[in-house]
Amino acid sequence: MGESSPQPLYRPRRSRLHDRVAPFTKFTVAATFIALAFLLPGPVAPLVIFLGLVVPMAALGKVFNDLCLFLLKGMAPFLFFLFVIYGFLIPVPQGKEILVLSIAINGEGLLTAWGIGTRVLVMMSVLATLLMTTQPSRLMDDLAHNGLHPYLCYMILAALTLIPRLRQRAASILDAQRSRGLETQGNLWVRIRALFPLLIPLLYATLADAEMRAAALDVRAFNATGARSRFTFQKEGRAEPLVRWICVAVVVFAAGGRLWLLLI
Numbered sequence: 001m002g003e004s005s006p007q008p009l010y011r012p013r014r015s016r017l018h019d020r021v022a023p024f025t026k027f028t029v030a031a032t033f034i035a036l037a038f039l040l041p042g043p044v045a046p047l048v049i050f051l052g053l054v055v056p057m058a059a060l061g062k063v064f065n066d067l068c069l070f071l072l073k074g075m076a077p078f079l080f081f082l083f084v085i086y087g088f089l090i091p092v093p094q095g096k097e098i099l100v101l102s103i104a105i106n107g108e109g110l111l112t113a114w115g116i117g118t119r120v121l122v123m124m125s126v127l128a129t130l131l132m133t134t135q136p137s138r139l140m141d142d143l144a145h146n147g148l149h150p151y152l153c154y155m156i157l158a159a160l161t162l163i164p165r166l167r168q169r170a171a172s173i174l175d176a177q178r179s180r181g182l183e184t185q186g187n188l189w190v191r192i193r194a195l196f197p198l199l200i201p202l203l204y205a206t207l208a209d210a211e212m213r214a215a216a217l218d219v220r221a222f223n224a225t226g227a228r229s230r231f232t233f234q235k236e237g238r239a240e241p242l243v244r245w246i247c248v249a250v251v252v253f254a255a256g257g258r259l260w261l262l263l264i
Helices: 023-039 045-060 064-074 076-089 107-132 136-145 150-179 188-219 240-263
Strands: 097-100 103-106
Touching: 023 045, 023 107, 023 136, 023 240, 045 064, 045 107, 064 076, 064 107, 076 103, 076 107, 103 107, 107 136, 136 150, 150 188
Parallel strands: none
Antiparallel strands: 097 103
16 A cells, blocks of 8 residues: 655645645735844734734634644744753842842843744744645646745755654654664563564655656656646635735835944
């Protein structure tokens, strides 16, 4: 039985964001949110972008619960260690510490952690929302149609589907090795011994998959020059080109304002 095609984060839904907005427009809006999170000064701006723009976008795409679960699993440990490192492990400047239960906390470090954490939160949540509401193949096809080089499209698509493919293949190899009597549960030494019978088949399977994909690309004339035809055409609303130009103008204005603040 063949393996199903992995979809990294995509959640099939019936929503306006899934069906009525072109992938290139969603990509442009997501890139704008990320750029604004890093360009706008102050620690409050990224949080406002997250609560005022990203959360409504996820709700519009009916993936808010999935986004919360993704952030809880992926971002919560990162944010926890970020605040611990900047708040407790970095030396506190003299006279700038905050005493909580006789424990000196680095106040400036907490503000730095807040700025880094909220910006990374915006970036991860926007990208997750984009991928949850857009099939990777349709996104890459639309980006290629709008000028992105096919090599870059394939590299991005391969990166998006790499982890799910490896996870799916590792699970099948693990089941096969368990059926042959391999012990994978027990103490640390038992788990370490079980790594080699799992990693070696996974490595060979990954190399074979890469060779098969390279052959498939050659058969489909991936290196051919000239205009490329499309099998699917994404409909977009009349206002979407205007929305994309507005996004570009907002980013240019924010970048110019940030540069002006740095020069004065």
